[in-house]
Amino acid sequence: MAHLKKDLDFWQIWNMSFGMLGIQFGFALQGGFMSRIFQTLGADKDAIPMLWIAAPLTGLLIQPIVGYLSDRTWHARFGRRKPFFFVGALLSSIALFFTPYSSALWMAAGALWILDASINISMEPFRALVADKLPNSQRSYGFMVQTLIIGTGTWIASNLPWMMTKLGIPNTAPAGVVPDSVKYAFGIGGLVLFLSILFTILKTEEYPPEDLDEFELQKEKSKGLLKGVKEIVRSVSDMPVVMKQLGLVQFFSWFAFFTMWSFATPAITSHIFGATDTSSAAYNNAADSVGTYMGTYGLISMFTALVLSVITSKYRINRQLLHLVCLVAGGAGFIMIYFIIEPWMLHICFGLVGIAWASILSMPYAMLSSSVDPRKMGIYMGIFNMFIVIPQIVAALGGINFLYKLLFGEAVINTMLLAGMFLVLAGLSNLLITDRRASHD
Numbered sequence: 001m002a003h004l005k006k007d008l009d010f011w012q013i014w015n016m017s018f019g020m021l022g023i024q025f026g027f028a029l030q031g032g033f034m035s036r037i038f039q040t041l042g043a044d045k046d047a048i049p050m051l052w053i054a055a056p057l058t059g060l061l062i063q064p065i066v067g068y069l070s071d072r073t074w075h076a077r078f079g080r081r082k083p084f085f086f087v088g089a090l091l092s093s094i095a096l097f098f099t100p101y102s103s104a105l106w107m108a109a110g111a112l113w114i115l116d117a118s119i120n121i122s123m124e125p126f127r128a129l130v131a132d133k134l135p136n137s138q139r140s141y142g143f144m145v146q147t148l149i150i151g152t153g154t155w156i157a158s159n160l161p162w163m164m165t166k167l168g169i170p171n172t173a174p175a176g177v178v179p180d181s182v183k184y185a186f187g188i189g190g191l192v193l194f195l196s197i198l199f200t201i202l203k204t205e206e207y208p209p210e211d212l213d214e215f216e217l218q219k220e221k222s223k224g225l226l227k228g229v230k231e232i233v234r235s236v237s238d239m240p241v242v243m244k245q246l247g248l249v250q251f252f253s254w255f256a257f258f259t260m261w262s263f264a265t266p267a268i269t270s271h272i273f274g275a276t277d278t279s280s281a282a283y284n285n286a287a288d289s290v291g292t293y294m295g296t297y298g299l300i301s302m303f304t305a306l307v308l309s310v311i312t313s314k315y316r317i318n319r320q321l322l323h324l325v326c327l328v329a330g331g332a333g334f335i336m337i338y339f340i341i342e343p344w345m346l347h348i349c350f351g352l353v354g355i356a357w358a359s360i361l362s363m364p365y366a367m368l369s370s371s372v373d374p375r376k377m378g379i380y381m382g383i384f385n386m387f388i389v390i391p392q393i394v395a396a397l398g399g400i401n402f403l404y405k406l407l408f409g410e411a412v413i414n415t416m417l418l419a420g421m422f423l424v425l426a427g428l429s430n431l432l433i434t435d436r437r438a439s440h441d
Contacts, residue, residue, distance in 0.1 A: 006135075007134075007135065007137070007138055008134060008138065008142075010145065013130075013134070013138075013141070013142050014145060014149070015199070015200065015203040015204055016129060016130075016133060016200060016203070016204040017126065017130070017142070017145055017146040017149050018149060018196055018199050018200050018203070019085055019089070019122065019126060019196050019197035019198075019199065020126055020146050020149045020153065021149050021150075021152060021153040021196040022092075022153065022189075022192050022193030022194065022195065022196035022197050023092075023119055023122055023123050023126065023150075023153070023193065023196075023197070024149070024150045024152075024154050024157065024298075025096075025157040025192045025196075026092050026096055026115065026119045026189060026190075026193050027119065027154075028153060028154045028157035028158050028298065029096065029157050029160070029185060029186055030055075030112060030115060030116065030261075031261040031294075032157070032158045032264075032265075032290075032291045032294050032295075033182055033185070033186075033265075033287075033291060034099075034108070034112055034261075035048050035261070035263070035264075035265045035266065036182070036265050036287045037099070037100060037102065037108050037178055037182070038051050038105065038108060038109075039278045040173075040178055040278050041103075041104060041108055041176060042176065043105055045263070045266045045412055046401055048262050048263070049258075049262050049395060049398075049400050051109045051112070052109075052112065052258070052261075052262055052392070052396050053393060053396035053397065054109060054110070054112065054113035054116070055112055055113060055392070056116075056258075056388075056389035056393045057389070057393060058113055058116055058117040058120070059117070059120050059385065059388070059389040060386055060389045060390065062117055062120045062121065062124075063381075063382040063383075063385040063386065063389070064232050064235075064236075064379060064383050064385075065382070066084055066121055066125065066382055067124055067125075067128065067380070067381050067382025067383065068231060068232055068379045068382065069084075070084050070124075070125045070128060071376060071379050074208060076208075079204075079206035080125075080132070080206050081125035081126070081132070082200075082201045082204070082206065084124075084125045085122050085125060085197050085200065085201055086198075087122075088118055088119060088120070088121030088122025088123070088197075089122055089193060089194045089197035089198065090194065091114070091118035091121065092118040092122065092190070093190040093191065093193050093194040094118075095114045095115035095190075096115060096186050096189050096190035096193060097186060097187050098111060099111040099112065099115055099186055100182050100183040101178070102178070103176075103177075124381055124382050124385060127365055127381045129204075129206070130143055130146060130365070130369070131369040131381070132206065132207060139365075139366045139369050140317060140319065140362070140363075143362035143363075143366045144305050144308045144358075145305070146362065147301065147302075147304075147305035147308075147358050147361040147362045148305035148306050150298075150301070150302075150305075151299065151300070151302025151303070151357070152298070152302050153192075153298070154295065154297065154298025154299075154301065154302075155295045155296075155302060156295075156298075157185075157189055157192075157295075157298075158291050158292065158295030158298055159295045160184075160188060160189065161179075161181045161182050161185045161287075161288050161291055162181075162288045162291055162292045163185075164180070164181035164184045164185055165181045165288055169181045169184055171281075171284045171285070171288055172279070172280075172284050173279070174279065175278070176279075181288070231379070232379065232383070235376060235379050235380065236383055239380070239383060240368075240371045240380075242368065242371045242433060242434075243371070243380070243383075243384060245432050245433045246364050246368060246384070246387070247384075247387040248429045248432065249323070249327075249364065249426050249430055249433075250364060250384075250391070250426075251387060251390065251391045251426075252391070252422045252423065252429060253356075253360050253391075253422075253423065254360075254387070254388045254389075254391045254392055255391040255392070255394065255399070255419075255422045256330075256334065256418075256419040256420070256422040256423040256426065257360075258392040258395045258396070258400075259395060259404075259415050259418055259419040260334070260416070260419050262395070262400065262415075263400070263415035263416070264290060264294060264416070265287055266412050267337075267415050268293070268346070268413075269283055269286040269287055269290060270413070271412070271413035272286075272340070272343055272346070273286035273289070289343065293343075293346040293347060293349075293350050295350075296346070296350040296351055296354060297351070297354035298354065298357070299351075299354065300350070300351040300352075300353075300354030300358075301354040301355070301357040301358035301361070302354075302358075304326075304354060304355050304358035305358045305362065308322075308358065308362070319366055319367050320430050320433050321430075322359065322363060323359050323363040323364070323427070323430050324428070324431070325427070326356050326358065326360075326363075326427075327359065327360070327423050327424070327426045327427030327430070328423070328424055328427040328428075329352045329355045329356060330352055330355060330423045331356070331420045331423035331424035331425075331426075331427065332352055332424075333348075333350060333351065333352025333353040333355075333420070334349070334416050334417070334419040334420030334423060335416070335420035335421075336348070336420075337349045337413070337416040337420075338413055338414070338416055338417050356423060364384075365381070367433070368380070368381075368384055400415060403418055404417070407421075
């Protein structure tokens with residue numbers, strides 16, 4: 001018997017997405033401060049992208065597998081997606097706590113690998129849950145509420161080391177040692193991640209499969225690793241056209257943001273603040289400030305999502321055009337970083353980036369969910385996330401270092417010009433999307 005999906009109110013959608021607050025604590029801390037940890041442990045700026053590579057490689061494998069497994073999971077008490085929320089939350093919290101205690105580059109790179117893999121176990125099912133619970137008319141609204149929570153997490157987590165410093169916790173340490181302010185921030189992030197996901201688990205009920213007998217029969221037929229791999233490969237080959245079109249948009253978008261996560265700290269601390277000695281107070285104060293400025297993109301994405309959630313709850317929108325405009329705005333923000341003369345202007349730059357971030361976290365998923373078989377929502381959300389990790393792998397394997405030096409020159413600040421160019425290309429790629437169901441509510 002098919003389930004009629006009822007419209008949910010704001011707080012019901014908020015509760016089922018609240019765990020994304022903690023997930024974004026994890027992503028914001030690794031995105032804002034892992035390069036700082038790598039530099040503290042002696043990494044050369046050109047080696048930083050390669051130190052990140054384990055994270056997207058793991059996501060490439062884990063996301064479709066988790067999606068496939070969650071589609072085939074059902075427990076009368078624990079549900080379909082919630083078991084994955086819990087396992088991912090537990091592992092991520094432990095990884096966050098131990099990451100800043102790394103004493104060598106290989107340890108930090110390994111910790112990032114474990115952290116990213118663990119977060120992905122929880123994150124992918126959160127995307128599928130919105131599509132599971134909401135009718136198509138509320139999908140844009142649901143993903144916008146989720147983005148509102150993500151923006152809140154990004155802003156708070158990005159400011160945590162700065163907050164710790166203001167509370168008197170040292171933000172400097174001997175050469176090769178991560179400062180206590182960063183250690184405290186990661187510890188707080190681990191606690192928030194676990195508690196926020198636990199809140200969603202306790203406050204959210206999931207719909208059972210529409211036909212439980214048929215579900216059990218199909219699950220029995222698909223048992224075994226080889227059958228699972230075949231199903232994933234078949235789903236990749238049969239992916240909807242709109243997914244392929246969105247894949248190009250995602251490639252340019254996530255290449256740009258991976259460039260920011262990898263290079264914003266070394267680029268801005270050296271270009272804007274003139275600080276390069278990672279054991280100096282000047283560098284660590286500048287790195288704290290970079291985290292705060294990057295937090296602006298989370299804050300603005302939060303407000304952007306708030307405004308858009310109100311709009312999408314009342315009116316139909318053109319998702320395709322909205323995504324185009326937001327991405328171009330973000331690209332302009334990255335490019336402006338190169339030209340600013342006062343540090344406070346970084347708030348404007350990252351504010352524009354935040355507009356793009358709000359759209360990246362919502363519009364592609366809303367467009368995709370309108371074109372996917374609900375029975376395969378998990379696996380397709382996992383496959384779609386491959387379009388997030390593939391550009392990061394390309395970037396880490398030398399794509400960033402080769403392109404920014406080829407196009408703009410040796411100075412590391414040129415990485416922000418590269419990020420801006422790619423985000424503008426992402427925006428223009430929306431013009432290739434032809435499925436009207438994806439473009440409109």
